[in-house]
Amino acid sequence: MNSRAQHLEAFGRLLDIMDELREKCPWDRKQTMESLRHLTIEETYALGDAILDDDLAEVKNELGDLMLHLVFYSKIGSEKKAFDITDVLNAVCEKLIVRHPHIYGDVEVQDEEEVKRNWEKIKLKEGKNSVLEGVPKSLPSMVKASRIQDKVKGVGFDWDHKEQVWEKVLEEIEEFRHEEQVGNKDKMEGELGDLFFALINYSRFVDINPEDALEKTNKKFIKRFQEMERMMKKEGEDMLNMDLAAMDVYWEKAKITLG
Numbered sequence: 001m002n003s004r005a006q007h008l009e010a011f012g013r014l015l016d017i018m019d020e021l022r023e024k025c026p027w028d029r030k031q032t033m034e035s036l037r038h039l040t041i042e043e044t045y046a047l048g049d050a051i052l053d054d055d056l057a058e059v060k061n062e063l064g065d066l067m068l069h070l071v072f073y074s075k076i077g078s079e080k081k082a083f084d085i086t087d088v089l090n091a092v093c094e095k096l097i098v099r100h101p102h103i104y105g106d107v108e109v110q111d112e113e114e115v116k117r118n119w120e121k122i123k124l125k126e127g128k129n130s131v132l133e134g135v136p137k138s139l140p141s142m143v144k145a146s147r148i149q150d151k152v153k154g155v156g157f158d159w160d161h162k163e164q165v166w167e168k169v170l171e172e173i174e175e176f177r178h179e180e181q182v183g184n185k186d187k188m189e190g191e192l193g194d195l196f197f198a199l200i201n202y203s204r205f206v207d208i209n210p211e212d213a214l215e216k217t218n219k220k221f222i223k224r225f226q227e228m229e230r231m232m233k234k235e236g237e238d239m240l241n242m243d244l245a246a247m248d249v250y251w252e253k254a255k256i257t258l259g
Contacts, residue, residue, distance in 0.1 A: 015085065022075055028072075031072065031076075036069060043065045043066050047059065052212060053219075074088050098126075099119050099122050100115075116153070116154045121154075121155070131151050131154065131155050132151055134151070135147045135148055141196075142200060142210055143211050145201075146200055146209070146210060149200065149204055159201075162202065165201050165202045169198045178191075179191050223258055224255055224258055228247070228250045228251050228254040231250050231257075237250075
């Protein structure tokens with residue numbers, strides 16, 4: 001692998017290229033933090049896809065794209081005389097040192113969970129008004145629920161055993177079914193949200209990331225459905241003229257083919 005000197009040289013090269021693009025390229029000159037925002041979100045999802053696909057070559061490419069964005073924001077910050085890349089890097093270094101007193105201080109911890117609890121306590125001492133203050137409002141709902149649950153766990157607001165959480169899941173299922181049976185649509189929505197929240201909580205207790213789990217199922221379904229379409233087309237079948245039973249035959253064949 002490359003040396004520390006090569007790491008620094010490559011990072012310096014990116015900074016030089018960013019300076020040049022900002023000065024000479026019409027598109028790059030035009031960009032603002034606001035115009036880059038949606039592109040950064042897109043690149044983050046692209047990185048997530050590459051990670052789930054275990055495509056390390058693509059992970060490398062997407063990390064490069066994200067790195068460019070981070071340098072781009074820092075360049076704009078320097079133009080506004082608000083901050084530059086040095087300020088960004090020093091700030092995160094200082095934050096990591098302060099929030100890891102078991103490494104850079106005399107605090108002793110027993111395990112990962114104690115580290116996380118200390119992290120949340122330190123953040124509150126830094127002036128945060130709420131444990132949940134750092135959860136971005138624009139996060140997708142499932143990711144947001146996971147982060148909320150992680151954060152409140154960090155200050156001890158959590159179930160003791162996974163069996164308690166599973167009981168909550170079953171309770172929420174029954175409450176949703178009751179509201180469905182009586183036809184109360186407003187309460188159905190609320191109970192379905194409670195059910196999702198409980199399931200996400202249970203996934204945490206069994207150490208499964210719910211967002212990853214659902215996205216893997218999405219990818220699996222897409223592959224099977226598209227394989228089913230391919231089989232039908234090969235045999236001259238028109239999906240629009242088939243009933244569910246006939247389509248299900250192809251679905252089972254697709255599952256066997258893909259494994």
